[in-house]
Amino acid sequence: MTEVIASRDNERVKRACKLRDSGARRAAEGRFLAEGLRLCTDLAQRLPPEEVYCTQKLLDAHPELAALGGRHFLVSDAVAAKLSDTKAPQGLFCVFPRRTKTLEAVRGGGRYVCLEHIQDPANVGALLRSAAAFGFAGAVLCGNCADPFSPKAARASMGTLAKVDIIFADETGQALAAFKACGIPSFAAALQNSVPLERVDTQRLPGAALLIGNEGNGLLPGTVAAADKAVRIPMAAGVESLNAAVAGGVLLWHFREV
Numbered sequence: 006m007t008e009v010i011a012s013r014d015n016e017r018v019k020r021a022c023k024l025r026d027s028g029a030r031r032a033a034e035g036r037f038l039a040e041g042l043r044l045c046t047d048l049a050q051r052l053p054p055e056e057v058y059c060t061q062k063l064l065d066a067h068p069e070l071a072a073l074g075g076r077h078f079l080v081s082d083a084v085a086a087k088l089s090d091t092k093a094p095q096g097l098f099c100v101f102p103r104r105t106k107t108l109e110a111v112r113g114g115g116r117y118v119c120l121e122h123i124q125d126p127a128n129v130g131a132l133l134r135s136a137a138a139f140g141f142a143g144a145v146l147c148g149n150c151a152d153p154f155s156p157k158a159a160r161a162s163m164g165t166l167a168k169v170d171i172i173f174a175d176e177t178g179q180a181l182a183a184f185k186a187c188g189i190p191s192f193a194a195a196l197q198n199s200v201p202l203e204r205v206d207t208q209r210l211p212g213a214a215l216l217i218g219n220e221g222n223g224l225l226p227g228t229v230a231a232a233d234k235a236v237r238i239p240m241a242a243g244v245e246s247l248n249a250a251v252a253g254g255v256l257l258w259h260f261r262e263v
Contacts, residue, residue, distance in 0.1 A: 007077045010058070013087045017078070021058065021088055021100060028152040037103045037154035040090055042067065045099040047164025049073055052101045060085050060096035070097065090156040103154050105171045106143070108183040114212045115142040115189065116263050118256075121177045121228060122219040123249055126151040130161025131250035132217070132257075136169050137162075139261040143170030145214075147177040177216070177228045184214040191216060193224055193232035194256060196246070201239050202259050213263045217253045 010018060023030045024038040031037045036055065039045050042063070045054070054075040061079060064070055071077070080088070080096075088098045111117065118136045123129050129151045136144050144153075151158055153171055174180045184191050189212035192205070207213070216232055218224030223246075229235050238247065238255050247255070 007079050009079045010084050011081045013083055015084070017056075018080075018084055018087060021056070021098065024100065025088070025090055025156055028155060031103055031152065031154050035103045036100050037159070038088070038098060038100055038156070039159050040088070040094070040098050040156060041160065042095050042097050044160060044164055045097050046070075046073075048101055048167055049099065051167035052104065054099040054101055056100035058084070058088060058098040063096035073099070075099070104167070105173060108145070108172060108174055108179060110143065110170050110172060111145075111183045111187050111189070112142065113187040113189065115187070116212055116260060117141060117143050117145055117184070117189070117214045118253065119145040119147060119177065119180050119184075119191075119214050119216045120150050121216065121224055122148045122222075123150045123217065125220055125249070126153075126155045126158035127161045128220065128248070128250040129153050130158035130163075132253045133158075133162040133169060133171075134165045135250070135254040135257045137165035139257045141169060141257065143172050145172045145174055145180045147174045147180055177225070178231065180214070181228075181231050188212070189214050190234070191232040192256075192260075193229045193235045194218065194237070194252060195224060195229045195235040196237055197235075198229075199235035199237040202236050202256070203239070205234070205236055205259070207260050207263045210260075210263045213260045215253070215256050215260060217249060217256070220249045
């Protein structure tokens, strides 16, 4: 039986808001809050929702939402406004399990994108989306990366959070060691002492790990030095760099057939 929540001060609503706002809370509970019709229904194809919060208006327009798993709550517009991270809430919110893996999940022959200190959640989400689009097995988030389960990152990923392995590492060196142990060559995106991307023959590679660095500073010098090869994207004269998500998309596309 669907429960009705009309008060913004409801304790369950408060807990859901904490999942929305706090990365530490998401990690501690192993859950995250997603918002929006497209995002929630895409995620629900691979992740079982634990809680579903929906307005009557949206449920009337999309009666199929009643078939989503988990515990269902019918919420007022005021409650939806409180749960929402956007200015114009659609009226659907789901709590999903926050599924992550360790570096032990890295497998030989696989393709991985490795992010180092990517701080913009929109960039993290977009890179996850590209990784899924080009068939990569997983994304390794190293150091101080934005939380991929935050509302902004989840929206940018367009539901692909459940389509690639999400792996966390304290330091990039740990990820590089895992790739090396599995015989996966690593490629660092860097402007200096690097080869143009088109000179990298991907046809005979035993997997690939693509290293992408911080939006402002790029990869740490030690990370570039430790990688098997440094690569760069050829650009027109006078243009020094690309947005991290755009550069990552180009790199992921180039290595799509490894």
